[in-house]
Amino acid sequence: xxxxxxxxxxxxxxxxxxxxxxxxxxxxxxxxxxxAKRGITxxxxxxxxxxxxxxxxxxxxxxxxxxxVDRIPGRGPGKTQRTTQNPLHAKxxxx
Ligand SMILES: [Zn+2]
Numbered sequence: 271x272x273x274x275x276x277x278x279x280x281x282x283x284x285x286x287x288x289x290x291x292x293x294x295x296x297x298x299x300x301x302x303x304x305x306a307k308r309g310i311t312x313x314x315x316x317x318x319x320x321x322x323x324x325x326x327x328x329x330x331x332x333x334x335x336x337x338x339v340d341r342i343p344g345r346g347p348g349k350t351q352r353t354t355q356n357p358l359h360a361k362x363x364x365x
Contacts, residue, residue: 272287272293274308277306278299278305278306278307279304280299280302281300282301283299283309284299284300293308330354
């Protein structure tokens, strides 16, 4: 459910969760008891399950349990490996 921000006339700010269809525009302030108006910020919808959340999760995980590799990813072992002994092959154009 979305989380809405409220702010009362005294300046107290707090968040409350309401179903989107039942969110009041004014509630009683949780701190001082006066009336608090709903902010005009967008509701904070849950990020769980989204692609962005998965990315943040993986980034956080790599900080304390990184994937173990035995060589630099995207590279072969060491220098370019020779696959032929024919000296004429060395004159062929390289990609
Ligand atoms: Zn207040």
